[in-house]
Amino acid sequence: MCSAPRLYVSDRNTRQRGIVAVEAALGFAILGSVLAVGTLTFVRDLRSSRFAEPTEGLAALGESAVAYAASRPVGEAFPPSVPSTPQHPPRGTLAADPPGTWQGPTWLALGFPPPRASGKAFAEGQPHAFSFAFDSNLSASRSAFVAHAHGDLNGNGATSTFEIRGHDVEGDPGGATLEPGLYVEDELE
Numbered sequence: 001m002c003s004a005p006r007l008y009v010s011d012r013n014t015r016q017r018g019i020v021a022v023e024a025a026l027g028f029a030i031l032g033s034v035l036a037v038g039t040l041t042f043v044r045d046l047r048s049s050r051f052a053e054p055t056e057g058l059a060a061l062g063e064s065a066v067a068y069a070a071s072r073p074v075g076e077a078f079p080p081s082v083p084s085t086p087q088h089p090p091r092g093t094l095a096a097d098p099p100g101t102w103q104g105p106t107w108l109a110l111g112f113p114p115p116r117a118s119g120k121a122f123a124e125g126q127p128h129a130f131s132f133a134f135d136s137n138l139s140a141s142r143s144a145f146v147a148h149a150h151g152d153l154n155g156n157g158a159t160s161t162f163e164i165r166g167h168d169v170e171g172d173p174g175g176a177t178l179e180p181g182l183y184v185e186d187e188l189e
Contacts, residue, residue, distance in 0.1 A: 053122040054130050054149035054162040055182065057113065061134065061147040062164045062178045064110040069143075069168045069176035077143040077168035077176055078136040082106040084150060086131050092155020094127035106134055129153060130162075141170045161185040 069077035082104055086097055102113055102124060112132070113124045122128045130151040137144050144167040151160045163183040168176035 053128055054151065054160075057122045057130065057132055058147050058149055058162055058164045058182070060114055061110060061112055061132065062166055064112060065134075065145050065147065065166055066176045066178060068109060073140075074143050074168050074170045075138055075140040078138065078145045078166075079106040079109040079134070081135045082133065084131040084133040084148070089131040089151045089159065090129055091152045091157070094129050096125065096127045110134065143168045158186060 065078055068079060085104070085107065086095075086101060102108075107113075113122055115124055122130070130149045133148040133150070135146045135148070144165065146163055146165050149162040152158065153160060161184070164181075165179040165183075166177060167179065
């Protein structure tokens, strides 16, 4: 009688497959840990990016301007214009402002810059790379504002400009609103 040969799996092959699975699991665990640390670092660096400063600063200005207008007639919807503060943006570095820089009536009315504890990219007392300005154009039927951020990121004298706009129109049931979009000129100067 012929019998079929039996196949035996040696203990050696079983042990090798087990080691490969353990090694793969360990490799995935290490890779996951490295990615977790790298992702946290990337998010922190992105947050401290100099481009976060103008976008977050202008967002804060826009929200404050719309809130300011909510309790005022259209002809007084926004605070008065204020020139760039500081007058010239830092050239290629981060700079802290001297005390009192942001104590003008318009900046105080808009609560800008945000308090230091806000966790934003630009807050009062922190070094920054941009100067900010607020221009308002007031009339009884339609008032508007433009908020600017200007920066010389590499110190070559060329300036990056970021702007947002908003308006309040007499009879508009929606009240003061931000216009969609962000104007950017020479972002990478």
